[in-house]
Amino acid sequence: MNNTGCCGxxxxxxxxxxxxxxxxxxxxxxxxxxxxxxxxxxxxMAYREVSWFTPQDMQxxxxxxxxxTSLGTRxxxxxxxRLDRFRPFIAHAFPETAVDRGLIESPLRPIPLMxxxxxxxxxxxxxxxxxxxxxxxxxxxxxxxxxxGIYEVLKHAERxxxxxxxxxxxxxxxxxxGDSARKIFADHAxxxxxxxxxxxxxxxxxxxxxxxxxxxxxxEARKWKKDLLRHHGVAVIEHxxxxxxxxxxxxxxxxxxxxxxxxxxENSADLFLGYAVAAGRVRQQxxxxxxxxxxxxxxxxxxxxxxxxxxxGIASGLKLLFGKxxxxxxxxxxxxxxxxxxxxxxxxxxxxxxxxxxxxxxAADGLAVSRPSGFVGKIIAPVIDGIFxxxxxxxxxxxxxxxxxxxxxxxxxxxxxxxxxLRILAADGYQMSRALNSKMTGAxxxxxxxxxxxxxxxxxxxxxxxxxxxx
Numbered sequence: 001m002n003n004t005g006c007c008g009x010x011x012x013x014x015x016x017x018x019x020x021x022x023x024x025x026x027x028x029x030x031x032x033x034x035x036x037x038x039x040x041x042x043x044x045m046a047y048r049e050v051s052w053f054t055p056q057d058m059q060x061x062x063x064x065x066x067x068x069t070s071l072g073t074r075x076x077x078x079x080x081x082r083l084d085r086f087r088p089f090i091a092h093a094f095p096e097t098a099v100d101r102g103l104i105e106s107p108l109r110p111i112p113l114m115x116x117x118x119x120x121x122x123x124x125x126x127x128x129x130x131x132x133x134x135x136x137x138x139x140x141x142x143x144x145x146x147x148x149g150i151y152e153v154l155k156h157a158e159r160x161x162x163x164x165x166x167x168x169x170x171x172x173x174x175x176x177x178g179d180s181a182r183k184i185f186a187d188h189a190x191x192x193x194x195x196x197x198x199x200x201x202x203x204x205x206x207x208x209x210x211x212x213x214x215x216x217x218x219x220e221a222r223k224w225k226k227d228l229l230r231h232h233g234v235a236v237i238e239h240x241x242x243x244x245x246x247x248x249x250x251x252x253x254x255x256x257x258x259x260x261x262x263x264x265x266e267n268s269a270d271l272f273l274g275y276a277v278a279a280g281r282v283r284q285q286x287x288x289x290x291x292x293x294x295x296x297x298x299x300x301x302x303x304x305x306x307x308x309x310x311x312x313g314i315a316s317g318l319k320l321l322f323g324k325x326x327x328x329x330x331x332x333x334x335x336x337x338x339x340x341x342x343x344x345x346x347x348x349x350x351x352x353x354x355x356x357x358x359x360x361x362x363a364a365d366g367l368a369v370s371r372p373s374g375f376v377g378k379i380i381a382p383v384i385d386g387i388f389x390x391x392x393x394x395x396x397x398x399x400x401x402x403x404x405x406x407x408x409x410x411x412x413x414x415x416x417x418x419x420x421x422l423r424i425l426a427a428d429g430y431q432m433s434r435a436l437n438s439k440m441t442g443a444x445x446x447x448x449x450x451x452x453x454x455x456x457x458x459x460x461x462x463x464x465x466x467x468x469x470x471x
Contacts, residue, residue, distance in 0.1 A: 049388070050340075071272060083104070090103075094140050108132075143197040143454070187259065190212070207233050215237070219242065228454065301446045302329050309373060332389050333362035395415045399411075
């Protein structure tokens with residue numbers, strides 16, 4: 001373990017860097033004291049890949065979610081109903097969804113060739129079934145953010161429409177594409193802070209209604225995402241700082257405008273519920289594939305994690321449906337494991353990866369978040385079973401391997417969860433603690449592919465070549 005006082009990154013600090021990280025006060029303790037209390041932090045600070053499994057006492061004594069928050073089965077059902085009401089609007093506004101009558105959903109696919117390649121590449125046996133949830137193919141914006149981001153815009157649009165008598169009882173929601181509705185929506189604004197994919201989802205759907213949409217983008221966001229938003233008529237404001245600073249600026253802008261709705265990626269129950277709807281759809285897709293989920297056939301789900309809303313909502317929904325038969329894990333970049341540090345220390349959004357000397361820079365731009373959502377962290381502490389970190393080289397290598405074996409193309413962040421089955425199979429202690437040792441042959445491993453459907457070909461080709469060089 002590296003306890004040398006380096007500001008992350010290995011045995012020695014960069015030339016001229018002050019070796020004072022151990023003396024820094026974080027949440028009432030010096031970093032050196034945190035290293036004693038939470039020894040895995042030494043590995044994390046050295047940018048090493050780690051696996052952390054949620055202690056039983058943490059799951060039993062998790063902090064209560066914010067007062068007044070209701071995120072149960074009924075809330076998820078109401079969110080699903082709202083998405084159904086908007087299907088006529090979606091089908092007309094986005095013709096690519098017409099074949100599914102406005103349903104925003106992605107395939108769930110077995111990937112046996114990738115499963116065999118993983119076993120061969122890493123020299124391990126990989127029992128059970130390996131599936132990929134292809135959110136990279138979600139319509140409208142090509143990422144998991146098409147769930148929560150679009151859902152919150154739809155809910156806001158419904159609220160504005162009802163307040164202006166645009167939706168009489170039993171209305172066809174496609175009427176909201178009319179000129180009178182667009183004129184009313186144009187008098188309202190939406191703001192959001194994003195590393196990229198959430199901004200894409202909100203910008204594209206918000207502009208289609210006619211809202212004035214402003215997306216505050218962090219330095220990590222890819223240029224093509226900013227260009228695409230501007231193509232849709234969305235105002236993009238770039239910030240030199242990281243994701244959290246972009247969110248703070250979006251929040252500040254909205255506070256000064258009563259007609260501006262701020263979509264808060266760090267604290268939104270609506271985003272969370274939009275993601276949670278996916279759980280019921282996965283259950284249906286598993287049934288269609290004749291894949292059981294029960295005590296003898298456990299389901300393991302691997303979810304890339306940035307600020308936490310997407311994976312948190314999905315994991316919570318899955319736990320409500322499958323209980324102890326589903327095991328949910330978050331995957332984060334070694335350079336930006338904000339949710340891991342927040343949960344491991346118990347500080348939640350009271351800590352940043354930079355407090356422990358990490359730089360937050362990663363090829364997985366959608367996961368380049370330095371401070372986790374405290375709102376989400378407190379809800380999912382008793383839900384998730386663990387978190388593992390993945391280096392950029394591994395994500396790019398897996399990106400190339402998936403393209404070579406299954407012909408599927410995704411962005412680096414979407415491959416963060418692909419190493420998950422190997423981590424679980426290597427964790428004998430975790431398997432024993434959950435009485436899973438004898439059940440792995442009947443297990444299903446579901447990797448959540450979070451994005452990539454809109455990545456330009458030249459960007460995808462560049463990432464693929466980087467991945468091939470890592471193999």
